[in-house]
Amino acid sequence: xxxxxxxxxxxxxxxxxxxxxxxxxxxxxxxxxxxxxxxxxxxxxxxxxxxxxxxxxxxxxxxxxxxxxxxxxxxxxxxxxxxxxxxxxxxxxxxxxxxxxxxxxxxxxxxxxxxxx
Amino acid sequence: xxxxxxxxxxxxxxxxxxxxxxxxxxxxxxxxxxxxxxxxxxxxxxxxxxxxxxxxxxxxxxxxxxxxxxxxxxxxxxxxxxxxxxxxxxxxxxxxxxxxxxxxxxxxxxxxx
Numbered sequence: 001x002x003x004x005x006x007x008x009x010x011x012x013x014x015x016x017x018x019x020x021x022x023x024x025x026x027x028x029x030x031x032x033x034x035x036x037x038x039x040x041x042x043x044x045x046x047x048x049x050x051x052x053x054x055x056x057x058x059x060x061x062x063x064x065x066x067x068x069x070x071x072x073x074x075x076x077x078x079x080x081x082x083x084x085x086x087x088x089x090x091x092x093x094x095x096x097x098x099x100x101x102x103x104x105x106x107x108x109x110x111x112x113x114x115x116x117x
Numbered sequence: 118x119x120x121x122x123x124x125x126x127x128x129x130x131x132x133x134x135x136x137x138x139x140x141x142x143x144x145x146x147x148x149x150x151x152x153x154x155x156x157x158x159x160x161x162x163x164x165x166x167x168x169x170x171x172x173x174x175x176x177x178x179x180x181x182x183x184x185x186x187x188x189x190x191x192x193x194x195x196x197x198x199x200x201x202x203x204x205x206x207x208x209x210x211x212x213x214x215x216x217x218x219x220x221x222x223x224x225x226x227x228x229x230x
Contacts, residue, residue, distance in 0.1 A: 004160070034218075043206065043220045044161070093160045105151065106218060108160035 003027050004096050006109035013084055014117055020080045021112045023094030029074040030096035034106060035067070037090045044093060050077045084116040120144045121209050123221035130228055136194040138224050140207035143188065147209035151218070152181060152192045155204045164205075165192070197228045 003026040013019050023033055032051050036044040048069050050056040056069035066088075068080040077096075081088055091113050095106035122141045130136045140150075148169040153161035167174040167181045167190070174181050180193045194201055204225045208218040 002163075006160070043222045046217060046219075049217060091158070095160070105163055105166060107163060108153070110160045111158065113158065 002098065002107040004030075004094065004107050004109040006094055006112050008112060009110060010113045010115075012115045012117065015085055016083055018080055018082045019084055019114060020078055021092055021094075021114075023077045023079070023096070023109050025075045025096040025098075025107075028096075028098045030077075030098060031074065032097040033071055033077040034095045034097075035069060035077075035079050036093045036095065038093060038111075039090055047079075081114065084114070086116045089114055089116045119222070120147075121207060121219050121221040123205075123207060123224045125224050126222070127225040127227070130197045130226065132199055132228055132230050133196045136192075136197045136201065136226055136228070138192040138194075138205050138207075138226065140190045140192075140221050141188060142190075142209050144209070144211075144219075145188070146211045147219075148212050149210045150181070150183060150190050151208045151210075152179075153206045153208060153220075154201075155206060155223070157204075161206060194226075197226075199228050199230065202226055202228045 005024045007022045035047045038044045047062045048056045048058045050069045050071040052071045052074050058064045071077040093111040095108040120143050151166040152164045155161040165176050165179045165181050167183050172183050183190045204223045206223045207221045210218050
């Protein structure tokens with residue numbers, strides 16, 4: 001149980017284009033989903049918290065107009081990197097908190113490697 | 118300001134022996150702690166957690182110890198297996214804050230034959 005998927009697993013795009021990453025909870029309903037990014041050899045940095053049906057809460061320093069988050073259902077959240085630039089290249093990971101499980105345990109997706117040329 | 122610290126970036130342990138991974142935190146509001154295991158280019162996998170009302174939680178080969186007065190927790194893996202080789206992250210949260218996790222910088226564990 002508690003499986004989270006991400007799509008795509010890897011994406012390469014040109015500078016200036018937008019990229020959408022999907023995060024799905026496959027076998028549970030997620031009231032809250034989280035988006036992280038990880039730079040090489042560094043820790044996971046929380047970007048934003050997404051609650052189903054409401055606006056995402058962004059961490060300090062994260063541009064909400066650049067990283068658009070939509071949590072349309074209890075099993076799907078999307079992150080859109082708009083007008084991507086090479087400095088946005090990173091490993092993006094989502095996680096989901098089950099509506100019925102341990103409230104403070106997050107289950108992570110496999111991540112998406114974004115490379116902006 | 119790194120609120121959760123893993124001061125050992127790497128650790129090498131022989132197969133069959135005990136692996137001890139350490140984690141320190143500075144925020145006294147943290148009351149829930151988790152350990153995650155991560156392979157390269159994959160998302161973290163939840164291993165074990167502990168609430169601040171306990172000082173020990175055990176699950177199979179994995180045991181987490183919490184010392185609140187020292188703001189320190191540790192993960193013990195015994196016996197260590199080659200498949201345990203990965204990066205281990207500790208994370209902490211404050212109840213009632215929508216489960217926002219603060220991660221440490223990770224410790225790379227290498228279990229040798």
